[in-house]
Amino acid sequence: MTFDEFAATRLNAVLRFAVVLTNDRGLAEDVVQEVLIRAHQRWTQIAEMEHPEAYVRRMVVNEFLSWRRKWARYVPQADVEPDTRQPDHAEAHAERSALLAEVVKLPRRQRTVLVLRYYEGMSDAQIADVLGCAETTVRGYAFRGLAALRIELSSEMKEAT
């Protein structure tokens, strides 16, 4: 897979993941741009990997986790959009916004674990691989993050945890 082929087929997915992770459209754009520039420089090695997209996604996570250091001067702009939804959706929309606002307040690693688990649908083992830590650590991050968001685990999850 060439870099251009990757960009044409997988970049949108990576961008969506970055937006959910950062909760900021501008920051997501900057993070992905940085990652793609670095990835392009050694694309021959990345292309030989079994899952180039997973590797790029991991690069995005690492870039995001270091963003406080690298992007210290970055002041996220409020992403306020006119609410064009129907009145019957307004309550759900407000609740979603409130939930995302609370997610943003979580420590970065907890937030990353929740995004990887609930948006990307990764298992704890896969998350542990991306973050380079133990599965128990991932479960700890998830537990504390969900508790802070007052999210009740499903019975399956309770058993797994």
Next chain:
Amino acid sequence: MNQPRSEDELRAAFTAKATEAPQADDVLRAVRREVYKPPARRRWLAPAVAAVVIAAIGVPLGIAVSHGNNTSEKKAGNAALNASGASSGSAAAGAGSAPRAESSADSVCRPGDVTVTVRRDAAGVATLTISSHGTACRLDRVPRVQWTDNGTALDAQPEAPAPGPSGSSDSSGSSSPSSPSAKAADQLGVLPAGSTATATLRWASACGQPAGDVVRIDWGAGTVEAHAGAESHRTCSQETNPVLRVSAFTGLS
């Protein structure tokens, strides 16, 4: 407000947020602009910065070193002048321009190795003095001298053949011009380190001393110009055959 939420709500929130993602084309365009940027700017930037840094450090350093050399040479030259009693009309063309570390008793003295003075007295006799700055080097035993008088350059003729290494000059009186090309070993004498060699310039003329004060001397390392001090007043304007004679250096070994 404090009602517990479900995992599905979190999934839905994330999915809704994902719809706000920017267009891939915009990001890709920015990436391509960055990736395919012509590297020419960066290619010359590093050498240019390096050159500026080298110049910023090297030039002042070179000037400082050169200034230090000149100062020490001047001090050495002045000391030699004081020792020989010469006090005026000194010139040392090219002084300080040649590294003296390479000089040795086997090589011809370069202008930077010595101080050259010409001093004339009222009787029409001028004394050519060459003082070593501290390194032994070689001189022609009889230097070639040219003195300009009223716009005419007059070559000096040797008073006597070059003396041997003993330093004594043969005063038999034969006056053949010194050969500028052939330079046998016995034609060169060694000017010991820190010492002074002198030669006499006699102006045999019915009209007194030459009007000009520029004297060009060549002891084997090219022409060096010196000034003989205050210009004299000639007693007649034209002269048919003025003769300038130069003696062999004394003080060479």
